[in-house]
Amino acid sequence: MKAVRLEEIEQLFLREVERPVPGPDDLLVRVEASGICGTDRHLLHGEFPSTPPVTLGHEFSGIVEAVGSAVLGFRPGMRVTGDPNIVCGHCVHCHAGRINLCQNLRAIGIHRDGALADYVIVPQKQAHELPLSLKPDYGAFCEPLACCLHGIDVAGIKAGSSVVVLGGGVIGLLTVQLARLAGATRVVLVTRQASKRRLAEEIGATASFDPTAGDAAAGIAGPDGLLPGGADVVIECAGVAETMEEMPRLARPGGTLVVLGVMAKGEKIQIEPFDILFRELRILGSFINPFVHRRAADLIISGAIKVEPLITRRVSLEEVPEVIRNPARPGEVKVLFMPSA
Structure with a gap:
């Protein structure tokens, strides 16, 4: 079979490999x-920890072709999505229920071969059934949606809250929708x-702001801004220093800042601790998807989250x-590998 292999940092190739055999x-x-x-780009450049050589691809859905002798509840022909994050269940963090910190x-x-390939191995505890009636490309959104869903849970958004989302990629656009669903x-x-x-406003944002048009803090949190006094919650989804540093200026006193975007490991930003102290801002990290993959799948199955407008193009494995x-093309949101492309 064919697979996209990260053989070492900056070395990414399409290779012919043996089809895996399920345990x-x-x-x-x-x-x-x-x-x-x-994250795949971060992996290529060595900006996110990985263990090459490895086949990339952690957002996927597919059809079960074969099952191991101890598998229960799954059979060939079923459609599944896979939660890619496999925890040990034995460390102090797993015992505390903080499985994303395993x-x-x-x-x-x-760390193990993924789904930018013809086939992928999924442990049964990581698999979640999807209906055959669901479009297969929608199933590939379960993992990114699950990460956003954890961010929304961390943020503690309440009915009537105001939220600023920084970044218009797939994570930002999914987060916009989840924030509205959260109230x-x-x-x-x-x-x-x-x-x-434009797309954000079509799928749920009540307003949008162009940071090139003026100072974001004034345009959003200023007296004549979109959210005078600042937002209850600010969620950074772009993973760049500029927006990370901008977060505190957009929050109201007592507001919550959530880091959901991924900056390269080792990158630094500047913040003003006095401002965090004096206005009692909460800065929280949100890492991957503990106990939320099933919820994410159900949101997609129900149609509560719009994913079709987020698909920019479908490409072949080659x-x-x-x-x-x-880099992503201007305006590009999500690119999917699909064998039929």
């Missing part, structure tokens, strides 16, 4: 759709790209290495 507790899944994520965390597509009545998306601002090697 007793595993499913062999024929990949129907696999998302290309910003000391022995291993992820499909990062936020005012949700402002901040991004430079006009097409993404095209994937170049997609990962290059």
Whole structure:
């Protein structure tokens, strides 16, 4: 079979490899759709820890082709999505219920072979059934949506809250929708790209702001801004220093800041501790998707989250290495590998 292999840092190739064989507790899944994520670019450049050589791809859905001897509840022909984050269940963090902080965390597509390939192995405990009536490419959104859902849970958004979302990529646009579902009545998306601002307002944002048009803090939190006094919650989804540093200026006193975007490991930003102290701001991290993958899948199945407008293009496996090697195109939201592309 074919697979997109990160052989070492900056070395990404399409290779012919042997089809994997499922162990007793595993499913062999024929990949129907696999998302290309910003994290894949971080992995290529050594900006996010991984264990090459490894097949990339951690956002996926597919059809079960074979099951191991100890598998219960899954059978060939079922459609599944896979939670890529495999925890040990034995460390202090797992025992405390903080499984996303597992000391022995291993992820499909990062530490073990993933779904930018014809087939992928999924442990049965990581698999979640999807209906055959669901479009297969929608199933590839379960993992990114689950990460956003954890961020919304961390943020503690209440009915009537105001929220600023920084970044107009797929994470930002999913977060906009989740914030509205959580009860936020005012949700402002901040991004430079006009097409993404328009899209955000089509799928749930009550307003959007172009940071190139003026000072974001004045335009959003100023006396004549979109949210005078600042937002109850600010969620950073872009993973860049500029927006990370901007977060406190957009929050009201007592507000909550959530870091959901991924900056490269080792990068630093500047903040003013006195401002955090004096206005009693809460700064929280949100890492991956503890106990939320099933909820994310159900939101997609129900149609409560719109994913079709977020699909920019579908590509073949042969095209994937170049997609990962290059920055996202202007206006691009989500690129999916699909065998039928």
